[in-house]
Amino acid sequence: MMRTHAQDRQPSGVLQVNGLCKSFGGIHAVKDISFNVNRGEIVGLIGPNGAGKTTCFNLITGFYAPTSGTVHFDEQEVTGEKPYSMARRGIVRSFQKTNILKSLSVFENVLTGHYIEARQPVWKTFFPTAKVRQTEAAIRDSAARIVNTIGLSRHMNVPAAQLSCGELRLLEVALALAAKPRILMLDEPAAGLNSHEAREFGNVLRKLIGDLVESILIVEHNMGLVMSVSDRVVVMHFGQKLAEGTPEQVQRNSKVVEAYLGANAKEHS
Numbered sequence: 491m492m493r494t495h496a497q498d499r500q501p502s503g504v505l506q507v508n509g510l511c512k513s514f515g516g517i518h519a520v521k522d523i524s525f526n527v528n529r530g531e532i533v534g535l536i537g538p539n540g541a542g543k544t545t546c547f548n549l550i551t552g553f554y555a556p557t558s559g560t561v562h563f564d565e566q567e568v569t570g571e572k573p574y575s576m577a578r579r580g581i582v583r584s585f586q587k588t589n590i591l592k593s594l595s596v597f598e599n600v601l602t603g604h605y606i607e608a609r610q611p612v613w614k615t616f617f618p619t620a621k622v623r624q625t626e627a628a629i630r631d632s633a634a635r636i637v638n639t640i641g642l643s644r645h646m647n648v649p650a651a652q653l654s655c656g657e658l659r660l661l662e663v664a665l666a667l668a669a670k671p672r673i674l675m676l677d678e679p680a681a682g683l684n685s686h687e688a689r690e691f692g693n694v695l696r697k698l699i700g701d702l703v704e705s706i707l708i709v710e711h712n713m714g715l716v717m718s719v720s721d722r723v724v725v726m727h728f729g730q731k732l733a734e735g736t737p738e739q740v741q742r743n744s745k746v747v748e749a750y751l752g753a754n755a756k757e758h759s
């Protein structure tokens with residue numbers, strides 16, 4: 491399925507975040523954040539260090555319960571549900587490195603992700619009934635499709651230990667895709683990538699929309715990647731929403747420029 495650009499469509503909200511707040515003791519990490527992620531969109535969530543992006547991400551994926559505010563997915567309230575429940579609904583996040591088994595091949599890693607999702611014990615593979623054989627074939631087809639879409643088919647049988655940094659980042663996304671996300675949640679997926687690898691990574695993300703996932707929410711410091719891949723960008727600063735708009739709009743927004751310049755000035759002082 492080809493990607494239809496989000497702006498060509500009627501917006502239809504997959505994820506709605508409303509008035510979300512999270513405090514840790516006296517620290518207000520997230521203060522009254524509201525935004526939508528619509529079907530067919532990639533939304534970038536950006537902001538200087540400590541702005542509250544990861545906290546916001548953890549609230550949406552169920553790793554933290556909000557102090558107040560709501561999260562709706564497909565018009566159903568999911569506020570405060572546990573991560574496994576969010577994942578079952580289709581809100582799936584990727585994890586850096588931790589889920590990759592270095593001695594297994596790319597294909598085997600993605601297969602493993604499917605077994606976890608299908609809750610089919612691997613031993614059943616050795617005593618297959620017709621139904622198990624059918625599930626097995628569907629799992630292998632799905633894993634192959636994911637590896638192809640993610641652009642790692644050349645490395646299908648290569649152990650993960652031999653992959654480059656850029657390929658490992660793609661494999662992390664592939665593992666998340668094995669859990670059949672509707673909205674894919676990526677927290678700094680391009681960490682450590684050079685500009686060429688980040689561009690390739692962005693191209694892959696765009697291919698996923700409308701094919702393997704409905705939407706993507708990406709938290710990322712690599713501005714080149716966020717601005718080239720996102721349909722809309724939400725900017726956070728000191729826990730609050732500072733701006734929202736197309737990449738062009740937020741890059742021209744003087745409050746956004748000031749927030750980043752201020753943060754950089756602090757880092758370099």
Ligand SMILES: Nc1ncnc2c1ncn2[C@@H]1O[C@H](COP(=O)(O)OP(=O)(O)OP(=O)(O)O)[C@@H](O)[C@H]1O
Binds near residue numbers: 518
């Ligand atoms: N578990 C926690 N306990 C106490 N304070 C926390 C906790 N998690 C985050 N914070 C604080 O909340 C604020 C927002 O942090 P958060 O990690 O969400 O920001 P961020 O925008 O993701 O930053 P970065 O880009 O550096 O990862 C920071 O002041 C941070 O110190």
